[in-house]
Amino acid sequence: xxxxxxxxxxxKRYGATTALQSVSFEVAKGSTHAIIGENGAGKSTLIRILxxxxxxxxGTMSLGGSRYRPKSLGDSRRTGVSTAFQDLSLLPNLTVAExxxxxxxxxxRLIRRRANRDAAAVLLSEHGLDHIAPTQEVATLPLADKQxxxxxxxxxxxxxxxxxxxxxxxxxxxxxxxxxxxxxxxDELTVLYISHRLTExxxxxQAATVLRNGEVIDTVQVASVDxxxxxxxxxxxxxxxxxxxxxxxRGLRDTPAISALNLHGRSIADVTFTLxxxxxxxxxxxxxxxxxxxxxxxxxxxxxxxGQVEVDGEQVGLRSSAVALQHGISFVAEERKTExxxxxxxxxxxxxxxxxxxVGAGGLLAGPKEHSSTRxxxxxxxxxxxxxxxxxxxxxxxxxQKAILARSLMRGSKYLLLxxxxxxxxxxTKSTIYDLMERFVADGEGAILWYSTDLAELTGxxxxxxxxxxxxxxxxVTGEGSTVNTLLAAITGHSNDARESQVxx
Amino acid sequence: xxxLRSAATNGSVxxxxxxxxxxxxxxxxxxxxxxxxxxxxxxNNAAPLVVAATGLTLxxxxxxxxxxxxxxxxxxxxxxxxQSGSTTQSGLLAIAVALAAGLLVGAINGxxxxxxxxQSIAATLGTFIMCTGIALVIMPSPGGSVPDFISPGxxxxxxxxxxxxxxxxxxxxxxWLILRRCRFGVHIYALGSxxxxxxxxxxxxxxxxxxxxxxxxxxxxxxxVMLTAQTASGDPNGSALFMxxxxxxxxxxxxxxxxxxxxxxxxxxxAGVLAVLQKMLFALGVSTFYTGIVQGAVLILAxxxxxxxxxxxxxxxxxxxxxxxxxxxPAGPQAAQTGGQS
Numbered sequence: 001x002x003x004x005x006x007x008x009x010x011x012k013r014y015g016a017t018t019a020l021q022s023v024s025f026e027v028a029k030g031s032t033h034a035i036i037g038e039n040g041a042g043k044s045t046l047i048r049i050l051x052x053x054x055x056x057x058x059g060t061m062s063l064g065g066s067r068y069r070p071k072s073l074g075d076s077r078r079t080g081v082s083t084a085f086q087d088l089s090l091l092p093n094l095t096v097a098e099x100x101x102x103x104x105x106x107x108x109r110l111i112r113r114r115a116n117r118d119a120a121a122v123l124l125s126e127h128g129l130d131h132i133a134p135t136q137e138v139a140t141l142p143l144a145d146k147q148x149x150x151x152x153x154x155x156x157x158x159x160x161x162x163x164x165x166x167x168x169x170x171x172x173x174x175x176x177x178x179x180x181x182x183x184x185x186x187d188e189l190t191v192l193y194i195s196h197r198l199t200e201x202x203x204x205x206q207a208a209t210v211l212r213n214g215e216v217i218d219t220v221q222v223a224s225v226d227x228x229x230x231x232x233x234x235x236x237x238x239x240x241x242x243x244x245x246x247x248x249x250r251g252l253r254d255t256p257a258i259s260a261l262n263l264h265g266r267s268i269a270d271v272t273f274t275l276x277x278x279x280x281x282x283x284x285x286x287x288x289x290x291x292x293x294x295x296x297x298x299x300x301x302x303x304x305x306x307g308q309v310e311v312d313g314e315q316v317g318l319r320s321s322a323v324a325l326q327h328g329i330s331f332v333a334e335e336r337k338t339e340x341x342x343x344x345x346x347x348x349x350x351x352x353x354x355x356x357x358x359v360g361a362g363g364l365l366a367g368p369k370e371h372s373s374t375r376x377x378x379x380x381x382x383x384x385x386x387x388x389x390x391x392x393x394x395x396x397x398x399x400x401q402k403a404i405l406a407r408s409l410m411r412g413s414k415y416l417l418l419x420x421x422x423x424x425x426x427x428x429t430k431s432t433i434y435d436l437m438e439r440f441v442a443d444g445e446g447a448i449l450w451y452s453t454d455l456a457e458l459t460g461x462x463x464x465x466x467x468x469x470x471x472x473x474x475x476x477v478t479g480e481g482s483t484v485n486t487l488l489a490a491i492t493g494h495s496n497d498a499r500e501s502q503v504x505x
Numbered sequence: 506x507x508x509l510r511s512a513a514t515n516g517s518v519x520x521x522x523x524x525x526x527x528x529x530x531x532x533x534x535x536x537x538x539x540x541x542x543x544x545x546x547x548x549n550n551a552a553p554l555v556v557a558a559t560g561l562t563l564x565x566x567x568x569x570x571x572x573x574x575x576x577x578x579x580x581x582x583x584x585x586x587x588q589s590g591s592t593t594q595s596g597l598l599a600i601a602v603a604l605a606a607g608l609l610v611g612a613i614n615g616x617x618x619x620x621x622x623x624q625s626i627a628a629t630l631g632t633f634i635m636c637t638g639i640a641l642v643i644m645p646s647p648g649g650s651v652p653d654f655i656s657p658g659x660x661x662x663x664x665x666x667x668x669x670x671x672x673x674x675x676x677x678x679x680x681w682l683i684l685r686r687c688r689f690g691v692h693i694y695a696l697g698s699x700x701x702x703x704x705x706x707x708x709x710x711x712x713x714x715x716x717x718x719x720x721x722x723x724x725x726x727x728x729x730v731m732l733t734a735q736t737a738s739g740d741p742n743g744s745a746l747f748m749x750x751x752x753x754x755x756x757x758x759x760x761x762x763x764x765x766x767x768x769x770x771x772x773x774x775x776a777g778v779l780a781v782l783q784k785m786l787f788a789l790g791v792s793t794f795y796t797g798i799v800q801g802a803v804l805i806l807a808x809x810x811x812x813x814x815x816x817x818x819x820x821x822x823x824x825x826x827x828x829x830x831x832x833x834x835p836a837g838p839q840a841a842q843t844g845g846q847s
Contacts, residue, residue, distance in 0.1 A: 074709070085705050089706050091694070091698045092699070093765045094695060102707060
């Protein structure tokens with residue numbers, strides 16, 4: 001086996017974050033090679049570098065024996081590399097034919113529309129997509145067809161290295177993809193297959209490289225490892241259980257706080273679950289599995305196409321964030337910088353902005369009162385009171401997060417929806433957040449729905465954990481019975497593995 | 506049904522309808538509307554707006570904004586008023602210089618936006634202000650004159666039948682139709698729709714943006730030439746209102762601010778609406794003081810109309826495709842496979 005693609009010590013940094021850390025591996029000519037990793041493992045950065053959209057800070061690549069350093073997408077294409085992107089690079093306002101033939105669009109400067117249409121029709125029918133009309137605008141296609149067109153476009157450049165970034169993410173069945181890959185298979189074509197679905201990787205790939213936090217953990221022969229080993233490599237093994245340990249002593253609560261009943265929406269289908277009072281309910285999922293929309297619906301920021309939400313056992317219409325707040329639901333959003341803080345205001349104002357009626361008098365803000373009543377909440381979240389007078393921009397991410405939590409507490413919300421509050425904050429703040437959550441639900445009144453990308457902290461803190469996959473709750477595990485590996489299996493669509501560990505109905 | 510829906514959501518069709526209605530009102534409110542003199546007059550009024558709106562549409566469809574219109578138009582105007590002498594030859598030379606100035610300003614805009622990454626509003630606002638400054642240097646106070654070849658030349662007819670201004674408008678329409686069939690044209694729409702995807706599709710972003718601004722600059726200068734043919738003199742301060750009307754024409758034409766959707770045909774019809782409106786109000790005996798009020802109201806109504814019909818069309822499309830979405834629901838098979846758990 002001769003390597004066709006070699007990566008040597010690729011490193012890429014964006015500001016303070018390292019996306020790739022001296023990544024090296026080889027891909028055998030004519031093989032289908034998988035790249036596996038969790039969110040943020042560096043898969044997409046790698047794809048962008050190989051496609052010529054980014055250049056590595058350090059490191060070299062070689063393709064077919066000669067140095068490979070593309071400066072643009074056009075560069076990489078001319079060298080015989082072609083990519084089907086995960087975020088889909090089709091233009092919704094152009095026709096299928098135009099999209100397929102970009103950027104050259106056949107002919108010279110003037111486009112021959114009929115010739116283009118015919119060429120596109122041939123491409124589509126060659127790949128089993130006869131039901132798509134070349135003249136159709138891409139905006140009108142269902143997501144699965146868009147994904148297929150994206151893949152066909154990449155294949156149509158007749159590359160020697162084909163990059164498929166999560167090609168099955170939007171496909172309801174993978175048969176079409178299997179068929180296509182079987183058809184184009186040749187000794188001259190090498191495929192890099194990025195996916196988190198082990199079944200597909202077992203079916204299609206010979207070798208796999210596992211990435212974690214931008215580093216290569218290992219490159220293995222797919223046939224020689226079992227699923228558990230792969231999950232262990234992806235997740236980093238046994239670091240679960242950190243955070244609060246006293247978690248399990250709390251009994252099961254049965255007064256419903258918030259119930260989601262058969263919610264349907266743009267990215268979710270039939271999501272049903274109940275959050276009980278006194279409970280911390282975790283949500284585990286890879287990016288884009290419908291958890292974001294679920295949170296936004298419960299926070300009144302999005303509307304379900306069908307289904308109901310009950311708060312305290314009564315059906316409510318969460319028309320807006322203000323209505324959700326009136327029902328005692330407070331949402332701490334993912335994007336702290338854009339959705340959470342008000343930059344330019346003091347930390348004090350950032351805390352009190354949700355409860356100005358409590359600190360003011362007759363519509364005017366009463367300075368001293370604002371300050372004194374805020375101190376209590378600052379202490380509650382372990383935020384040093386001297387920060388209150390400072391501009392919130394000057395605070396670290398962790399302290400900003402504490403201020404946002406203090407705002408929700410001060411407002412007197414009963415139920416918190418926390419969307420990845422511990423991402424990008426330091427370890428100390430993380431444990432403060434865990435303590436705070438524990439205290440918040442300790443009285444048996446409050447309840448927390450908590451999404452985290454850190455599976456280990458979910459297993460350590462939650463009473464129960466819901467696993468989202470492809471817009472549905474595919475598994476529900478108890479906090480004490482869960483490990484990172486069982487969660488990882490469930491959220492990547494391998495629920496059978498998760499079922500072994502106490503799935504309750 | 507489908508054809509009807511696409512017509513209803515097409516800004517050009519809406520602008521065309523508005524234009525037709527106004528023209529009919531205008532026809533009944535005045536005698537001898539349907540004469541060659543009257544038509545020539547109408548095209549003369551509309552031509553500068555039409556040419557500039559075509560240029561602005563280029564930029565807006567590609568996802569940018571361009572505030573340098575007023576600056577380029579006024580520079581072309583003062584160049585003609587001061588440099589065009591009295592012969593056809595000197596007039597042609599001055600026109601060439603004016604067009605070159607437009608290309609230059611467009612190239613500066615394009616360089617700033619495409620290669621230095623300056624936001625298009627900021628870059629073109631800067632060049633607009635600079636251009637008005639330069640115009641004052643060239644011509645400190647209104648005045649000047651142009652040779653007969655420009656005025657009344659460009660305002661008259663060819664052979665007593667076809668207005669020159671009509672040919673100019675026709676050139677804009679044909680030019681746009683050809684552009685739509687060019688590789689460059691598709692790239693403009695792609696870029697305006699989603700820059701990231703366009704780049705991932707292999708489109709050279711900077712190159713396309715640069716050319717868009719250069720082309721637009723040229724058209725603004727041409728609009729300045731047509732405007733000068735009407736005024737027959739120069740005015741270094743008369744550009745702000747014109748620029749606002751150009752934006753209004755584009756908006757009435759249904760082009761989406763933000764890029765990716767729209768057409769210069771719509772903008773040209775929008776310019777026609779504004780021109781006919783003026784005539785119509787005059788024929789109805791409405792004082793010119795009220796023109797602005799009505800123009801603004803028509804702009805808002807036209808855009809509102811476009812929005813409402815778009816909303817209606819989308820609603821019917823959604824209800825039609827609900828079945829389609831549910832057929833391909835990503836969670837379908839998975840939920841069934843792991844069913845009975847929750």
